[in-house]
Amino acid sequence: MSVRFYDENAEAFFAGTVNADMSGARSRFxxxxxxxxxxxxxxxxxxxxxxxxxxxxxxxxxxDASAEMVRLAADHTHLPILHMTFEEVAWDGEFDGVWASASLLHVPRANLARAIAALAKALRPGGTFYVSMKQGDEERSVEGRLFTDVSEEEMSQLLQAAGLAIVELWISADVRPGRGDEHWVNGIAQKRA
Ligand SMILES: C[S@@+](CC[C@H](N)C(=O)[O-])C[C@H]1O[C@@H](n2cnc3c(N)ncnc32)[C@H](O)[C@@H]1O
Incomplete structure (x- = not known):
């Protein structure tokens, strides 16, 4: 359901997030x-x-799972952006880092462990995983998007269950103007060698 929202609101979502200052989390990763x-x-x-x-x-x-976001991201980055979903991830030991910023939050809670395990499998031993999701304990449907909120404890359990060792977990305020009262759980974890 969430993917349709991004297809239908791609330009507005792009404009609202392309300049969001994520430099702090990127540096930590x-x-x-x-x-x-x-x-x-x-x-x-x-x-x-x-x-x-x-x-x-x-x-x-x-x-990205949204064809419209893929088109805009490809225009913006000049990188070949793949049109695919978390459910289709099948890499094995390919990456030094996996960055999942504000994206796994659209996976239903029942499928979250499997999606994180697939991304962990895509990492090389010793590779690093970053994830951010909204802080909370609900699974919410809001204007065409599903949000799975997590606590720090649940995030920690999910990462460890995927064979990852926690490097750090922290809470941050939303970096977009006017959204500072929304809080995010951020996790960095490393695949065991
Ligand atoms: C809140 S946006 C975050 C985008 C970007 N990572 C950022 O930090 O600005 C969520 C993104 O996840 C994508 N998405 C939603 N469900 C997905 C799925 N099952 N597989 C892959 N991408 C998905 C959406 O199309 C959207 O671009």
Whole structure:
């Protein structure tokens, strides 16, 4: 259901997020990724972070489930953005880093462990995973999008169940203007060697 929302509201969503300042989280993630390593941007939206990683010297593969977001992200980044879903992820040991910013939050809670396990499998041993989801305990349907909210504890359990060791977990306020009262759970975790 959420993908249709992005297809129908792609231009507005792109405009509202392409300049969001995610530099703090990106720096914390990149501090744990091998220089010039290969990063997977999973549910890349506007392509903002895929472009930033490319400009920092990393090799990037990115995908999104919304055909319209894929088109806008490809225009913005000049990268070949894959049109696919979390459910189709089948890489094995390919990436030094997997970045899932505000994207897994649209996966129903019942499917979350499986989606995170597939992304963890896509990492090389020692590779680093970043995830952010909204803080809470509900599964909500809001104007055509499903949101699965998590607590720090649930995030920690999900990452560890996927064979990842927690590096750090933190809560952040939304970086978009006027949205500072929304809170996000951020996690960085490493695949065991
Ligand atoms: C809130 S946006 C976040 C986009 C971007 N990562 C960012 O941080 O700005 C969520 C993105 O996840 C994508 N998405 C939703 N469900 C997905 C799925 N099952 N597989 C892959 N991408 C999905 C949407 O199309 C949308 O671009």
């Amino acid at each position: 990149l501090a744990n990724v091998a220089l010039k390593g290969h990063i997977l941007d999973a549910g890349c939206g506007s392509g903002r972070d895929a472009l930033a990683f490319t400009n920092s010297g990393f090799r990037v593969t990115a995908f």
